[in-house]
Amino acid sequence: MYKKIFKPLFDFTVSLILVLIISPVILVLTFLLFMANRGKPFFFQDRPGKNEKKITIIKFKSMNDRCDKNGNLLPDAERLTKVGGLVRKYSLDELPQLFSVLKGDMSLVGPRPLLFKYLPLYNDTQRRRHDVKPGITGWAQINGRNSLSWPKKFQHDVYYVENMSFAFDIKILWRTFYKVIKSEGINQSAGRPMKPFTGED
Numbered sequence: 589m590y591k592k593i594f595k596p597l598f599d600f601t602v603s604l605i606l607v608l609i610i611s612p613v614i615l616v617l618t619f620l621l622f623m624a625n626r627g628k629p630f631f632f633q634d635r636p637g638k639n640e641k642k643i644t645i646i647k648f649k650s651m652n653d654r655c656d657k658n659g660n661l662l663p664d665a666e667r668l669t670k671v672g673g674l675v676r677k678y679s680l681d682e683l684p685q686l687f688s689v690l691k692g693d694m695s696l697v698g699p700r701p702l703l704f705k706y707l708p709l710y711n712d713t714q715r716r717r718h719d720v721k722p723g724i725t726g727w728a729q730i731n732g733r734n735s736l737s738w739p740k741k742f743q744h745d746v747y748y749v750e751n752m753s754f755a756f757d758i759k760i761l762w763r764t765f766y767k768v769i770k771s772e773g774i775n776q777s778a779g780r781p782m783k784p785f786t787g788e789d
Contacts, residue, residue, distance in 0.1 A: 590754055591720070598754070599696050603689040614683055617648055617675060624669040625652050630684060635701035638721045643693040645701055648672075648681040679768050685724045697757045698723025699745035702785070709787030710742075717745040720752065725764040727756075738785045 607614070621629035630646055637643035650672030654662050661667065668676070675681045688694040694701070701722035710717075728736060728744035736744070748756070 591752055594754065595695065595752075595757070596692070598757075599689050600692075602696060603686045607686050607690070610683065613680075617671070617680060617683070620671045621648055621650075621669075621675070624671050625649050628653070631681075634704065635722070636704055636707060636718060637693055637701060638718060640707060640718050642704075643688065643701065643722070645688060645694075646684040648675050648684060650676050650681050682724050689724065693721070695721040695723045697725060697748075697760050699726050699748065700729065706785050709785060713746055714742040716749050717742060719749050725760060727760060730760055730763040730767060734782050738782075 618629045628649055631649040632644055632646055634642050635645050650669065651664060651667040652669055652672075654667050656662055672681075685694060689696060698721050699717040707715075726745065727748040728741045731744055732740075748760075
């Protein structure tokens with residue numbers, strides 16, 4: 589009952605309240621990133637959602653598109669803008685995903701949406717992470733995120749799928765808030781970047 593009825597209602601209600609409360613922050617960041625990124629404040633990318641159906645995620649764009657003389661993007665560290673660094677430090681780049689929750693594509697809590705190219709690499713157990721909507725935060729995100737191996741990360745994702753409950757979601761949201769306030773490795777920039785998933789254990 590929680591998964592089908594209460595969780596979607598909870599997601600929509602909380603996301604709507606948050607959007608209304610922090611709308612001034614969203615507007616200010618949109619303007620600052622618009623200026624810093626030459627008119628491109630947002631990052632869009634297609635990802636697999638629930639049941640592996642395509643969804644489009646939206647995040648604040650923390651890096652510009654500067655290229656070298658050969659047209660190749662410069663390293664991330666050279667493209668990260670000052671405002672982008674601040675946005676990443678406090679995981680503010682995730683705020684636009686609240687609109688994806690309002691739309692029904694995502695949940696506040698769930699496995700993070702990864703890349704389509706990983707789908708053929710999952711084993712049957714790992715694929716279960718797509719039995720639920722992807723989330724803005726999740727069990728793996730508050731248990732190490734980029735310090736975890738891919739198998740361990742997927743293990744956390746499947747554990748959440750099998751143990752989803754209101755109390756579990758509240759626990760994850762609270763610990764996410766605590767880690768964001770302390771800037772403890774919620775965002776990739778706060779920890780070491782993950783290597784691409786290759787399907788190897």
